[in-house]
Amino acid sequence: MQSTINILGVAGSMRADSYSTKALKIVLEFAKKYGTEIRLLDLSKTVLTLRDPSMPVSWQVEEVAKIVVGADAFILASPDYHGSMSGTLKNFLDHFFKEFGGKLFGFIVASHEKGLTAMDQMRTVMRQCYAWSMPYGMSVNGEQDFANGQLINTEVYMRLEMLARDLVVYSRLIREQFARDLESSEPSTFAAHYRTLLKPV
């Protein structure tokens, strides 16, 4: 039997009726079909303090950290703000580092212009955190792809299902290999670094 994958969807828009959040929810629903536990962290509802490295971590961030640690894969959803991700999403990412290492990330951007630069910047952040990125992302163009709050673009709908399927399949492979590398004593692996980094204190 295949192991259960925990997927955390992170909604980075503060806007009510956000298109990126709607698309994220569709992917999470699809992911359920592939043997996953899904969880949504909506940053408009769980409003995190701004990251200040000189301050102690708040109880709220500690709670979110438990969810982040338990996730095997992530889907980050953001509006395209000036060609980048939202400050809300970036602030979430700024709270973590080693917790992301070795995990797989998928990306959704709500944009009028495909959101490619926003997605590139999300990938850059994840690379800095030694995480894996899906080789493609999803963009939704709110006013064109949605009507009365519902997704009406069938092509986008099918690609959202593809993202869910691929994220589950590839995150399972990555997680299993990462776990094997963590347990082995082989020195020259990417995961070797995490043997001490992820050790509970």
Ligand SMILES: Cc1cc2nc3c(=O)[nH]c(=O)nc-3n(C[C@H](O)[C@H](O)[C@H](O)COP(=O)(O)O)c2cc1C
């Ligand atoms: C501050 C700000 C900057 C924006 N910059 C861009 C942009 O550079 N390119 C773009 O296509 N849309 C831009 N938009 C439009 C949003 O990306 C678009 O409305 C999107 O659907 C919002 O996502 P959401 O529905 O998930 O909140 C911007 C909107 C705001 C408020």
